[in-house]
Amino acid sequence: MDELPPMPAAEPSLEDPELANGMAEPEPRNPDHAGQPDRDLWQRIRAGYGLDLNVDNDRVRAQREWYARHPSYFTRVTTRSERYLHFIVEEAEARDMPLELVMLPVVESAFDPFAYSHGRAAGPWQFIPSTGKYFGLDQTWWYDGRRDIKRSTRAALDYLQKLSARFDGDWLLALAAYNAGGGTVSRARRHNKEAGEPLDFWHLNLPRETTAYVPKLLAVAQIVREPERYGVTLHPIDDEPYFASVDVGGQIDLAQAASLAGISTEELYLLNPAFNRWATAPDGPTDLLVPVDQADDFRERLAALPAEQRMxxxxxxxxxxxxxxxxxxxxxxxxxxxxxxxxxxxxxxxxxxxxxxxxPAADQYALSADARLAKQQGRERDGRQRVDHRVAAGDTLWELARSYDVSVRALARWNNMAPGDPLRVGQTLAVWTENGPAAPAGADRQEMIRKVRYSVRRGDSLYAIADRFNVSVSQIRDWNNGVQGNRYLQPGDRLTLYVDVRSAP
Missing domain, CATH: 3.10.350.10 (LysM domain)
Known part of the structure; x- marks a missing residue:
């Protein structure tokens, strides 16, 4: 197996009510089954435990005590898991994996399929882009497989199995490697071996996040095993599928699909969080997850829908x-x-x-990428005013953060980004600054204008370039003698532009 980079967890702030309350809870299902052991998914999970949960050192105890002090958070996260957990259990059982591992999304993402970390990790299992691609999780404008419930789960379990095999079946080392990277764990073990020290997880010198990562999972598993002991209430989950997969056969508007399934668009997005836009991806995948009780009606209505009404x-x-x-x-x-x-x-x-x-066929797609971004950008921050900054050529998050006197992480978080994400010219960033809407402190007009050398691309026109850089066509012509019309632009031509880096709309 090729060496893969570490998979940073989303590091949710457990104090953040947005994390715990930001998703609609699933509708109650089969309340008459609640508490029946033969229908209780938690009982099935406990029966499949395979790790040593008798460990009770300071590291595990600290994590467990935190969860025990925040029982409402634990209840909300396990409530959120209801949509996905039965499928994850079935997949892990089919591979004969210890079922403590099905709770890893609690640690990684708090079972938020839209979680996105500062390390560019996305989805319930927090795949970074390169590792996601390695495991076949496509990432396009329309679709991000790292958030696909079925595909990302299978990829995560594949990865954990590979790491377990690498470390001779030691699941704690596999978990540490899932977080820190296999190379990091291997180097730590080599160091211990050379020093004559034990090679197990508890004795390795690993990154700080990783030393807490494995204890977090063990603490969660211990609480699930004995919730009453720690004053925690688990949301009751039936031991039966929550969703069914339906092949829709091609691209379809998600609002249309939700209507056919008899569910809200929000519920459809929560079951199909990989779709970024208002419709499924034109090149697939073509399967949609819908609540199992609605699957048959959805198939019938879909079959009766004229092709021209799908979009x-x-x-x-x-x-x-x-x-x-x-x-x-x-x-x-x-x-x-x-x-x-x-x-x-x-x-x-x-x-x-x-x-x-x-x-789009409807006005509201509440959990599309655009809608989630608008909600995050518009969330008011106490004592701060919003400034919209239109990205110009040469801008970086670091430079903008310094100019507006905010932190890079905050600027990224306000815009549903990670600090390492690239910026796009013309992209609008929300900056919540204490300085108000004036220009960033310490920058005069001359410092805000930059000379840009732009290479013409296939399909470019003067009008398109002017729109992209927030300048006029006449300015481009003035700056570039001899450019008289679109017919003279050829791919590879170089244009000189003078761009205001603030470019506020």
Whole structure:
């Protein structure tokens, strides 16, 4: 197995009510079954335990005592797990894995499928981009497989099994390697071996986060084993599937799918959090998870739905100066999607012709990537005022944080980003500053203008470039003698631009 980088946990603040309350709780299901041992998923999990839970050192005790002091948090997180936990248990049992591992998303993400860490890890199992790709979790504008409940669970269990095999079946070392990386654990063991010290997890010199990571899982497993002892109430979960998978056969608007399934769009997103936009991805996957009780009706209604009603379409007449990328941006899609739908073999488009463009069918997609971003950006922060900063060429989170006198992590968090995420020219960042909407302290007008050398890309036009950099076409022409019209732009041409890095809309 190739060496993979560490998988940083989302590090949720357990004091943060947004984390614990930010998702709708599942509707009560089969209340008559509650408390019946043969129908209790927690009982099934306890019966499948395979780790040594008798360990009671200071590290485990500290984690357990924290959870015990915050019983309402533990109850909310286990309530949230109801949508996903039965599937995870079935998958782990089929592999004969110790069932303590099914509680790892409590540590990783608090069972929030939209969790995103400062280390760019996403989803319930907190895959970073490179590790997600290694395990086949596609990440596109439409879809992020790291949040796909079924696929990310199988990938995480695959990874844990590989790590367990690497460390001769030692699950604690496998867990440590899941967090810190296999190489980190192997190096720590080599160091201990050379020093004549024990090679088990408890004696290794590992990163601080990892030394707490394994004890957290053991503490959670101990509380699940004896919740009454620690004053914790587990949300009752039936030992039966919560969802069923339905192949929808192609792209479909998620509001339309929710209506066909008889559920809210929020519930559909919570079962299918991998879909970033208002519809399933045009290139798949084509399966949707719906509550098991609604699956048969959903299949019947889907089969009766005319193909032209699966998505809403707009016929757009191409205007002079349009580019495929600019049209895609205006209509919240991608140039690749427009090429595919309209059978285009490149990015060349002709004014006067029409394009078929997918459009959202409803006004609200409460858990789409755009809606989650807008909610996070708009959440008021005490004593601070919001400034919208439009990203210009050359901007970095570090430089912007310094300019606005805020921390990099805070700036990233306000915009549902990680500090290492790249910025896109034209992207709007919400900055919650104590300085108000004035220009960042210490920056005068000259310091805010930067000279940018831009390389023309296929499909670019002067109008598209002007829109992207928040300048005018006439300015571009003035700065670049001889550029008289779009017909002179060729891929690879270099343009000089003078861009205001504030670029506030």
């Amino acid at each position: 809403r379409w707009l016929r757009y007449t191409i205007q002079r100066g349009d580019s495929l990328g600019l049209i895609a941006k205006r209509h919240r899609t991608t140039a690749a999607v427009l090429r595919d739908i309209n059978d285009l073999h490149g990015s060349t488009i002709i004014a006067g012709r029409t394009l078929l463009i997918p459009e």
